[in-house]
Amino acid sequence: MIRSLHFFCVLSLALVLGAFAPAHAQTGETPLKPGDQVKITITGVPAGDQQSMALQLYIVSNDGTIRLQHLKSEVRAAGLTPTALARQIENTYKSARIYTNPAINISRNQTADSAQMVTVSGNVRVGGAVVYRPGLKLMEAIAEKGGFDDFANTKKVRLVRGQRTTEYDLSNISQNPQVNVALQPGDLIIVPQGGFGLRPR
Numbered sequence: 001m002i003r004s005l006h007f008f009c010v011l012s013l014a015l016v017l018g019a020f021a022p023a024h025a026q027t028g029e030t031p032l033k034p035g036d037q038v039k040i041t042i043t044g045v046p047a048g049d050q051q052s053m054a055l056q057l058y059i060v061s062n063d064g065t066i067r068l069q070h071l072k073s074e075v076r077a078a079g080l081t082p083t084a085l086a087r088q089i090e091n092t093y094k095s096a097r098i099y100t101n102p103a104i105n106i107s108r109n110q111t112a113d114s115a116q117m118v119t120v121s122g123n124v125r126v127g128g129a130v131v132y133r134p135g136l137k138l139m140e141a142i143a144e145k146g147g148f149d150d151f152a153n154t155k156k157v158r159l160v161r162g163q164r165t166t167e168y169d170l171s172n173i174s175q176n177p178q179v180n181v182a183l184q185p186g187d188l189i190i191v192p193q194g195g196f197g198l199r200p201r
Contacts, residue, residue: 029081036060037109037117037129038082040068040089044103057109057129059119062160062188067127070098072151074121082106118183120145122191123152132185139173139180141189153194160188 032038041054049069058066064078068089075092077085086104093099117129118141125146130136138159148154154171161184168179183189 029083031079031081032060032077032085032108034060034062034064034078036077038066038077038085039107039109040086041105042102044101045099052126056126057117057131058127059117059129061119061121061127065121067121067124069126069146071096074127082108116185118185118187118189120189120191122189123149123193124191125149132183136183137180138168138183138189139170141183141187142170142191148191151193153192156192158190158192159183160190161186 036059038058038060039054040056040058042050053069058068060066060077061074064076065074066077067074071092075085075089080088083106086106089104089106090102093102116132118132118136119127119129120141121127124142125148127145130141130144138157142148142157155169157168157170159166159168159181168181169176170179173180
């Protein structure tokens with residue numbers, strides 16, 4: 001009788017602990033962290049959006065977020081498994097009434113070398129990674145991600161390279177071409193939001 005009671009208690013405890021176990025322990029997935037690269041595919045949306053999202057390679061930024069098309073703010077990714085992030089993005093699109101019934105799949109990019117990528121984040125049309133190539137410059141990388149959005153502060157674009165951050169005024173690039181600096185693998189470009197929601201001219 002005592003052994004049966006003991007077995008029942010142990011079994012009950014195991015079930016309770018299992019119910020509260022982290023999702024990644026049950027799915028075998030590990031949470032994302034800054035620097036991780038992911039591929040995102042989406043269905044249940046217009047064909048053009050499906051293709052443009054599938055062609056992107058997204059890198060989790062240093063602050064743990066990624067930026068997706070049509071969304072004004074970045075989405076928290078660090079600490080979530082790919083499956084959990086996919087569900088969060090689906091709900092975000094639904095809440096914003098951008099898509100009615102999106103279905104998203106996220107997978108880690110196991111082959112790309114982050115040291116050969118440049119990341120563009122902040123107030124651009126579609127944030128994410130750009131494949132580095134010799135001669136790639138600041139404005140080219142931003143242009144590859146759709147250019148500045150309507151809320152970008154083009155006067156205070158930050159370039160993070162290792163432990164060093166440099167600020168550039170890109171509001172009048174034609175008269176100041178020297179600020180269109182050459183990039184290096186691993187660079188992070190951050191485009192901040194402008195004051196009062198307006199892009200400085």
